[in-house]
Amino acid sequence: MIPARSPEYLAGMVRELRRLPSETEWVELKGDNKNPETIGRNISALANGAAVNGKTSASAIWGIEDETHAIVGTTFFPSTTRKGNEPLETWLYSQISPRIEFRFNELHVDGQRLVLLEIKPASHQPVSFSGEAFIRVGGSTRRLKDYPEKQRTLWRVFDQITFENRVAVEQVSGEDTLRKLYYPAYFDLLDRPIPDGRAAILNALKDDRLIARCDAGGWNISNLGAVLFARNLNDFPQIRRKAIRVIQYRGAGRTETVREQEGALGYAVGFPRVVEYIMALVPANEVIDPSRLQCQRCRANGRNI
Secondary structure, eight states: OOOOOOHHHHHHHHHHHHTSSSOOSSEEEESSOOOHHHHHHHHHHHHHHHHHTTOSOEEEEETBOTTTOOBOOOOOOTTTOEETTEEHHHHHHHHEESOOOEEEEEEEETTEEEEEEEEOOOOSSOOEETTEEEEEETTEEEEGGGOHHHHHHHHHHHHHOOGGGSEEEEEEOHHHHHHHBOHHHHHHHTTOOOOSSHHHHHHHHHHTTSEEEOTTSSEEEEHHHHHHHBSOGGGOTTTGGGOOEEEEESTTSSSSEEEEEEOOSOHHHHHHHHHHHHHHHSOTTOOOOHHHHHHHHHHHTTSBO
16 A cells, blocks of 8 residues: 655655656656546556566656646646546546556645655556556557567566565665664675765665665665565564564474564574574574574575474
């Protein structure tokens, strides 16, 4: 679900999108076009365009001229607009397949009223509107089937989207990014010195896809970065259920639990502590190979060890 945004977040997003040299496959700037069918086709096209370009979201903004990017304001009110007897948003959801998340945001920037539509990218198949899939080509919305190369590219992208590359938390300041991630462990495990300065550290994390630039400013922390190097996985609601969990059972079965311990650190940071904890539980004459534990943990995907 796309969360409710603060006015500061939305204004920052508008500023970042206005800096783009032109409309893209994942961003459309609109003056005051309120036609429901046009909006539906654009949601399909922008969702597919965001997927092709590896973006975490697509956007349409009402109240900005597409050529000059000047803020002119809009009279579009999505919350009160209807298509037939249905609210606009309800009607759009009924026409879009597969169901994706989108959210209309109404805001003011420089004294002008704007509408910002956030759209999640297509994830496993092209997004269609009224049974037809669309794509952005040269600033225009076109039928996807008329561009077979883009269609092939889109399907290739679906095969490459992984859990690790998805966003765990977005628009985090550089300072908070380094506060949420235990970055010294990252450089220690790679046997590299910690770079001099915050910017150099952030760029190093970006190079390994632990973080990425956010369209609204700041940084997005990927699932990969969070699950490996989180100082506290509870800071990442979407993946906190993947925390390492150690369960000690009585006897050889799994019917009676003696004790259970769940960690909050990322895997790369917390694994040595997990091994120490297990070694403290087992009899003194039992030898456990830490490398074998690591394989078991990977197979368990962060659950029972």
